[in-house]
Amino acid sequence: QQPLLEVDNLKKYFPIQGGIFSRTVGHVRAVDGVSFSLNKGEALGLVGESGCGKSTTGRTILRLLDKTDGKVLFKGTEIHDLSRKDLRKMRPKMQLVFQDPYSSLNPRIKIGDAIGEALVDHGIASKNDIRDRVKEILTICGLAPYHIDRYPHEFSGGQRQRIGIARALIMNPEFIVADEPVSALDVSIQAQIINLLSDLQEQKNLTYLFISHDLSVVEHLCNRIGVMYLGSLVEMAPRDELFKQPLHPYTQALLSAIPVPDPTKKPERIVLQGDIPSPANPPSGCKFHTRCPFATDICKQAVPEYRDVGSNHYVACHLV
Ligand code: SF4
Ligand code: MG
Numbered sequence: 252q253q254p255l256l257e258v259d260n261l262k263k264y265f266p267i268q269g270g271i272f273s274r275t276v277g278h279v280r281a282v283d284g285v286s287f288s289l290n291k292g293e294a295l296g297l298v299g300e301s302g303c304g305k306s307t308t309g310r311t312i313l314r315l316l317d318k319t320d321g322k323v324l325f326k327g328t329e330i331h332d333l334s335r336k337d338l339r340k341m342r343p344k345m346q347l348v349f350q351d352p353y354s355s356l357n358p359r360i361k362i363g364d365a366i367g368e369a370l371v372d373h374g375i376a377s378k379n380d381i382r383d384r385v386k387e388i389l390t391i392c393g394l395a396p397y398h399i400d401r402y403p404h405e406f407s408g409g410q411r412q413r414i415g416i417a418r419a420l421i422m423n424p425e426f427i428v429a430d431e432p433v434s435a436l437d438v439s440i441q442a443q444i445i446n447l448l449s450d451l452q453e454q455k456n457l458t459y460l461f462i463s464h465d466l467s468v469v470e471h472l473c474n475r476i477g478v479m480y481l482g483s484l485v486e487m488a489p490r491d492e493l494f495k496q497p498l499h500p501y502t503q504a505l506l507s508a509i510p511v512p513d514p515t516k517k518p519e520r521i522v523l524q525g526d527i528p529s530p531a532n533p534p535s536g537c538k539f540h541t542r543c544p545f546a547t548d549i550c551k552q553a554v555p556e557y558r559d560v561g562s563n564h565y566v567a568c569h570l571v
Contacts, residue, residue, distance in 0.1 A: 253327055254288035255426060255458050256312070261285045261321035263311045267531060279531045281307040283482035294452060294459040296469030298505065299479035300527055305462045309428040312460065313345050314338065325426070343373060343422035350431040352415025356403040363399030366418045384421060392417040393447060409440035416447065430462045445472050467509050478502045481538040482530055484557060488564040498566045500543050537569065545570055
């Protein structure tokens, strides 16, 4: 079976302009060699602290940003080589759901029109035909159809996220990048949205790349989890394996910070020292060495290889 998505050594660098001639004086290595593949129907969680390159990875995969290097194959086709016209044809298949759908909703446009507009733009349906489609999608997303003529400000945060999901879903996508879709919501509402995404995944055989800074959020939805640090994946494994046997010290630290119901079963809290270094000037060797409690001399000198240690468990650490 061909993977739905193959990402190979993907890099996205942003130039830093400086000096009186605004020359490029350096680069922020936001995504610095990320590789993974995703089968149809999978939900991959991508976690890490803010600024680690998760969102940039998601956006570069969707070609909302141009790549600097590497490959993004969607059903075997390099997304970044497509002509504008072919990219437009591909767009409906790959959708983005983001943290704050409100920011992308025009306050003066009824949500029914906002949800349906992409269908009209893409010539999939005429303005007169979209109402039924929109009502159907609203219902699927847990919003009563009569909401169709309401304006964005009339909805709660959770409802707005349902609108954001409806907007992505109406295009009948195969692959959805969800970028912190519940981070702005109350915990009780978070669970509802996660359940909705999970139901939709089953109904529509969707494939997700689910981005979150919170490991406990990806736990319920994702069958596989990748952990990013400073633009690179440091570990990726099937969910249960990652929770039971995290191998990378950074993953261990993230897991130790999650509250658990039974504190006697809790691993000892690993508190990381210092701040995340700048991605414009990442540390030598293992980029985590400035904060790793187990760092030795070799960690400062040699980049640990990101490799498969068995049963689809990848990790980059000299200790493992
Ligand atoms: Fe820590 Fe060294 Fe492993 Fe990096 S390679 S995570 S610094 S032990
Ligand atoms: Mg982000």
